[in-house]
Amino acid sequence: MSSKPNATSHIFHPEKIIVHHSLTRDSGTVSWGAIRKYHTQTLKWDGIGYHAGVELVMSGTEANYEVLMGRMWDKPGAHTRGHNHDSLGICFIGDYDKLPPKREMLKAGAEIIALWMKIYDISINNIFTHHEFNKRKSCPGVLFSLFTLKMLIQNIRRVDDGEEEN
Numbered sequence: 001m002s003s004k005p006n007a008t009s010h011i012f013h014p015e016k017i018i019v020h021h022s023l024t025r026d027s028g029t030v031s032w033g034a035i036r037k038y039h040t041q042t043l044k045w046d047g048i049g050y051h052a053g054v055e056l057v058m059s060g061t062e063a064n065y066e067v068l069m070g071r072m073w074d075k076p077g078a079h080t081r082g083h084n085h086d087s088l089g090i091c092f093i094g095d096y097d098k099l100p101p102k103r104e105m106l107k108a109g110a111e112i113i114a115l116w117m118k119i120y121d122i123s124i125n126n127i128f129t130h131h132e133f134n135k136r137k138s139c140p141g142v143l144f145s146l147f148t149l150k151m152l153i154q155n156i157r158r159v160d161d162g163e164e165e166n
């Protein structure tokens, strides 16, 4: 997360996807709301800075990784300084400097990213980590594998292709 988006009149057309982590602990209780509250009430942004989040959500005794809605997709977010005007931001809740994200979490994120790629015609080469644009941040964490995430995205896209042939 970084700067407040500019109030621009031109149409927001995302050309890339940028991956983040929240640096908060993923404890099974929803912290997406806390992030939204921080962005809108403390920082006074128009909405949560990310277009989507992935978080472990407890329901009774079951815990599942859920994709959570963030900033509307036709509006620039506030997540990567200098790149908010042409990118969608997704945040994996947790601190992946300490532990790698679970494969199930990456799979949940891969689903929404694959959908964005399809809707906005974004190539796999246009998925980046926040770190690639700001070397002072390790975001989404030194133990977060963009390679694995891209592999899972490719798997989803291959399944899509297969279904189209049936």
Ligand SMILES: [Zn+2]
Pocket (backbone or CB within 6 Å): 001, 019, 020, 021, 079, 130, 137, 139, 140
């Ligand atoms: Zn980040």
